[in-house]
Amino acid sequence: MKAWPYLRAAAHVGALLPLLLLIFDALRDNLTANPIQAATQRSGTAALVLLLISLACTPLYTITGYADFSRLRRPLGLYAFLYALVHLSIFVVLDYAFAWDLILPELAQKRYLIAGLGAFAILLALAATSFTLTMKALGKHWKRLHRLVYAAAGLVVLHVAWAEKGNLSTLSGDILKPALALAVLLVLLGLRLPPIRRRLTALRRTPPRRVIRT
Numbered sequence: 001m002k003a004w005p006y007l008r009a010a011a012h013v014g015a016l017l018p019l020l021l022l023i024f025d026a027l028r029d030n031l032t033a034n035p036i037q038a039a040t041q042r043s044g045t046a047a048l049v050l051l052l053i054s055l056a057c058t059p060l061y062t063i064t065g066y067a068d069f070s071r072l073r074r075p076l077g078l079y080a081f082l083y084a085l086v087h088l089s090i091f092v093v094l095d096y097a098f099a100w101d102l103i104l105p106e107l108a109q110k111r112y113l114i115a116g117l118g119a120f121a122i123l124l125a126l127a128a129t130s131f132t133l134t135m136k137a138l139g140k141h142w143k144r145l146h147r148l149v150y151a152a153a154g155l156v157v158l159h160v161a162w163a164e165k166g167n168l169s170t171l172s173g174d175i176l177k178p179a180l181a182l183a184v185l186l187v188l189l190g191l192r193l194p195p196i197r198r199r200l201t202a203l204r205r206t207p208p209r210r211v212i213r214t
Helices: 004-027 035-064 073-095 100-109 111-128 132-138 140-146 149-163 176-191 194-205
Strands: none
Touching (some): 004 073, 035 073, 035 176, 073 111, 111 140, 132 140, 149 176, 176 194
């Protein structure tokens, strides 16, 4: 498709823009009064958004029939991992300066850190096996492994909700961001259900009815 180079370029630019802006603001000392917290939040938000967008690629292909959408899933997923890596690195390197005697007790006490670390571990495994060589080596097990991306997305939503002291079950606290993320994730999961996917494919392939005017 002629539009593919432009779509690919737009995806790469859009995915890199939050990181470039973060670096630009850091160099200008423009990251609020608490720069580490601001950088942590911005990198985490970028990771969450890109992860959800990557999950939306397949449903977009199902709805539109435009196959190039599905080609964006892997690079966008890798960008989501990149931001998750930046997010974790800020926490370990800048916030705690590799002080494992402080980090490990924090992990044991704060559930949002456990959820975030679990999500990162899954994304790390998916990023490490996202290349053609590993796809061939794993065979049919590759798809099973990469379905864990939805578990990673769910853990990220929990990580955000607990970090912002929100409670999705009681709708209390600061829940706007995790609630929106959860809603998007549930919609994307629903669109992947076989009956719904078949229905959407059938609607796309059904030619529009001609209106006979009298």
